Amino acid sequence: xxxxxxxxxxxxxxxxxxxxxxxxxxxxxxxxxxxxxxxxxxxxxxxxxxxxxxxxxxxxxxxxxxxxxxxxxxxxxxxxxxxxxxxxxxxxxxxxxxxxxxxxxxxxxxxxxxxxxxxxxxxxxxxxxxxxxxxxxxxxxxxxxxxxxxxxxx
Amino acid sequence: xxxxxxxxxxxxxxxxxxxxxxxxxxxxxxxxxxxxxxxxxxxxxxxxxxxxxxxxxxxxxxxxxxxxxxxxxxxxxxxxxxxxxxxxxxxxxxxxxxxxxxx
Numbered sequence: 001x002x003x004x005x006x007x008x009x010x011x012x013x014x015x016x017x018x019x020x021x022x023x024x025x026x027x028x029x030x031x032x033x034x035x036x037x038x039x040x041x042x043x044x045x046x047x048x049x050x051x052x053x054x055x056x057x058x059x060x061x062x063x064x065x066x067x068x069x070x071x072x073x074x075x076x077x078x079x080x081x082x083x084x085x086x087x088x089x090x091x092x093x094x095x096x097x098x099x100x101x102x103x104x105x106x107x108x109x110x111x112x113x114x115x116x117x118x119x120x121x122x123x124x125x126x127x128x129x130x131x132x133x134x135x136x137x138x139x140x141x142x143x144x145x146x147x148x149x150x151x152x153x154x
Numbered sequence: 155x156x157x158x159x160x161x162x163x164x165x166x167x168x169x170x171x172x173x174x175x176x177x178x179x180x181x182x183x184x185x186x187x188x189x190x191x192x193x194x195x196x197x198x199x200x201x202x203x204x205x206x207x208x209x210x211x212x213x214x215x216x217x218x219x220x221x222x223x224x225x226x227x228x229x230x231x232x233x234x235x236x237x238x239x240x241x242x243x244x245x246x247x248x249x250x251x252x253x254x255x256x257x
Contacts (some may be wrong), residue, residue, distance in 0.1 A: 066194060074232065078250070093222060100239050103193040114247040116210045123215050 001046050007037035013115055016119045028105040028151045034125035035102035038095055041129060042068065045136055046145050063149060069099050071147035073140065084138050087131040092144075096123040158235030160189050160196040166255035167199070177224055181217045183245055185253035187257060189236065199236045201225065202243075202256050210244035218242055 011033040020025030043063050047056040075081035080087060101121055101125055104111050135141045161168065171185045183204045192198040199222075209217045222240050231238045248256050 069194070070196075072232065078230070079227075089221075089226075090219075093226070096237055097239055100192055100198075102239075102257050107193075112251055114251065116205070116214065116243045116247060117241070119210075119214055120218060120242050123218065127215075127219075 002040075004037050004040040004044050004129075006071050007033055007040060008129060010083060011037055011125060012122055019115045019118060024113055027118045030116060030118050031105040031113075031121040032099075032102045034121040035098040037125050038098055038128045039065070039068070041132060042145060042148055045132070048050070049066055067150040068148040069096050071144060073147075082137050085142060087135045087146060088138075088140055090149050091128050091131050091135075094128045098128070156197075158232035159197055160177065160182070160231075160236045163234060164189075167229060170225070173228055174221065174224040176218055178217070181206050182218070182221060185221075188255070192237065192239070195240065197236045199234075201238065201240045203240060204256055205233050205242055205244055206250055207244045207246050210242065210247075214242065 011030050013028035014033060015025050017023070018028075018030050038069075039140060043060040046063070047060045051054050052061050071092070073085075075089070076083040098121060101117070132141070136145075165248060167187065171187065176186060183206060185204075186202045187199055189197070189199050192200075203221055204216075205214075218240070221242075222238075225238065225240070226245050229238075243251075243256065
């Protein structure tokens with residue numbers, strides 16, 4: 001099991017315990033960990049194609065949060081995306097949401113979290129895993145991964 | 155100073171929000187929003203969606219996905235210059251927290 005999957009399991013564990021014990025710190029860690037699970041999902045997917053195994057960790061450290069969130073995608077027909085395009089749009093939206101909520105969970109001490117906040121973060125992370133793994137070999141997903149790495153089209 | 159076009163389209167956004175609420179039905183009690191800069195300084199629209207308790211507890215995945223899809227179908231966020239964020243809570247959670255922004 002890779003780091004991303006382990007982090008997702010940890011996020012699920014922290015969410016359940018945080019809700020059961022009504023403990024804000026655990027709920028915050030659950031949201032933060034859910035984001036990092038998706039972050040490492042993309043990084044792992046990118047670096048596994050790098051031929052030189054001993055360089056993969058270093059390559060992974062070149063990813064940064066801002067460009068990963070800002071990587072944009074527009075379907076060919078905006079109002080009528082294909083199933084693959086819709087999955088990619090869902091992944092992008094969920095990743096942005098997770099990143100924003102992670103920022104808040106880690107830094108906004110005034111945020112009073114409720115169960116739905118935590119359950120929704122876990123749901124989003126699970127959806128990213130399912131949808132990304134379904135589409136990751138598609139051309140648009142491969143190109144999107146490059147965009148997350150800040151690679152320009154031209 | 156740059157302002158996204160979403161700032162001038164609040165009537166359009168209000169109408170879209172109403173349509174989304176009608177389309178989804180009673181699981182969604184209300185949708186509030188505000189436009190501002192997010193943590194990274196980028197313009198964003200922050201939706202706050204209050205759900206019926208049963209929807210939040212048992213059907214969060216379905217209802218939340220529908221809300222996000224419907225809002226994206228009704229409103230072209232990239233053209234408005236904003237990233238859309240959606241946060242949910244249940245009616246009883248809001249009853250405890252009593253946050254005006256969600257009322």
